[in-house]
Amino acid sequence: MHILLTGSSGFTGRALTQAAQNAGHTVAHLSSNLNEIPSLTAEIAGINPTHVVHLAGISFVGHADPLAFYMVNVLGTMNLLNALAALPVKPQCVLISSSANVYGNCLQSPIQETQPLAPINHYASSKMTMEHMAKTQSQQLPLVFTRPFNYTGAGQSTDFLVPNLVDHFLRKADHIALGNLNVEREFNDVRMVCEAYLKLLTVGERGQTYNICTGKAYTPRQLIESLKRLTGHTMTVETRADLVRANEVHRLCGNPEKLQAAIGKPSDFELVDTLKWMLNVDPS
Numbered sequence: 001m002h003i004l005l006t007g008s009s010g011f012t013g014r015a016l017t018q019a020a021q022n023a024g025h026t027v028a029h030l031s032s033n034l035n036e037i038p039s040l041t042a043e044i045a046g047i048n049p050t051h052v053v054h055l056a057g058i059s060f061v062g063h064a065d066p067l068a069f070y071m072v073n074v075l076g077t078m079n080l081l082n083a084l085a086a087l088p089v090k091p092q093c094v095l096i097s098s099s100a101n102v103y104g105n106c107l108q109s110p111i112q113e114t115q116p117l118a119p120i121n122h123y124a125s126s127k128m129t130m131e132h133m134a135k136t137q138s139q140q141l142p143l144v145f146t147r148p149f150n151y152t153g154a155g156q157s158t159d160f161l162v163p164n165l166v167d168h169f170l171r172k173a174d175h176i177a178l179g180n181l182n183v184e185r186e187f188n189d190v191r192m193v194c195e196a197y198l199k200l201l202t203v204g205e206r207g208q209t210y211n212i213c214t215g216k217a218y219t220p221r222q223l224i225e226s227l228k229r230l231t232g233h234t235m236t237v238e239t240r241a242d243l244v245r246a247n248e249v250h251r252l253c254g255n256p257e258k259l260q261a262a263i264g265k266p267s268d269f270e271l272v273d274t275l276k277w278m279l280n281v282d283p284s
Contacts, residue, residue: 001025001201004047004091006034006080007055011156012097012190016053019194030056034076037083044083051201052094054080057130058123069126077130085140093201094141100149100211100252102128110215110255113147131209144204146197148212149254153190154278161220162187166278168235169227175236179244184217184251189269189277199263210262213254218271226275 003020007013008029020027028047032040034056057073077096084094103111104118119125131145152162161178168176196212204210228234260266 002048002050003027003201004030004044004049004052005055006030006053007057010055011153012193013055014155015153015190016055016194016197019191020198023198025198034079035071037079040079041083041086044080045087048087048089049091052084052091053197053201054094054096056080057097058126066122069122070129073123073126074129074133078133081134081137081141085137090141092142093144093204093206095144095146095197095201095204096130096134097197098131098145098147098209099124099127100147100213100254102131102147103252105250109251110213110253111211112255113209113211113258135207138207142206144200144206145209146200146212147209147254148193149186149188149214149252151186151188151190151193151212152278153274154280156190161185162223162275163278165220165223165227166275169231169233170279172233173235175238177238177240178220179240181220181237181239182250184219184253186213186215186217186253187223187271187274188212188214188216189274192266192269195266196259196263199266203262205262210259211254211256212259213256214268215254215256216271217251217253223271223275226272227279230272230275230279 003025005013005016005027008017017027028049030043032043034040058069084091101124102117102119103115104120104124106115106118108115117128119128134143156163158164158167193212200210224237
């Protein structure tokens with residue numbers, strides 16, 4: 001495959017580049033701004049990809065500028081798809097990374113792809129809007145949508161919970177302030193996510209949506225206990241109301257049956273293996 005990758009400088013983009021190259025594929029990194037249409041169109045025309053993975057976007061839920069979510073995640077995606085649709089030879093698959101946050105708070109768990117969408121923040125709303133907008137190009141392009149549940153790994157920004165915890169334990173900090181310790185999330189391994197993306201590029205069904213998940217959920221308290229056992233370090237954990245996000249999603253856990261039916265069971269990275277990798281501890 002000759003893969004056009006957007007968002008290649010980000011956490012997932014770096015990991016996917018490595019995974020794709022290890023598998024023998026070539027990767028072209030999009031350098032144009034998604035909202036600068038002339039340069040975007042010209043660059044894509046010069047790449048002529050066989051496959052596309054669209055990761056570019058604002059992924060931090062707590063980003064300060066709500067408008068930016070829509071400018072990048074929605075309008076930027078629209079510009080990308082328009083440029084791809086103008087190619088004389090269309091890509092064989094265009095994989096668009098959305099988010100499990102589009103499900104919002106729902107009683108069903110684990111969540112299936114048929115669950116009605118109910119986003120409760122601007123990040124999730126922008127991803128839902130992006131999905132709906134992208135489907136207007138479904139006749140012109142072979143689109144596959146993914147909704148990854150929370151994942152992590154070495155190299156992720158400390159803006160996110162798991163690398164923030166790992167950083168505190170590595171520094172042997174005596175204190176950490178956190179928000180809600182009772183929410184439940186999947187904390188999957190970015191290497192599993194990249195494996196799923198690469199397989200879906202060839203076997204994903206056109207127009208379909210796949211949860212990228214394992215069905216295993218953990219609380220921040222469980223993460224902290226695992227890191228205590230791995231490092232032998234203990235610190236004081238302070239819960240602060242000002243760090244609790246408005247409209248918090250309480251439980252986010254996916255049903256992996258549709259994904260596994262399409263690609264088989266991906267590599268099984270246990271949470272402790274991912275944490276050891278992030279701590280740079282010998283996984284053996």
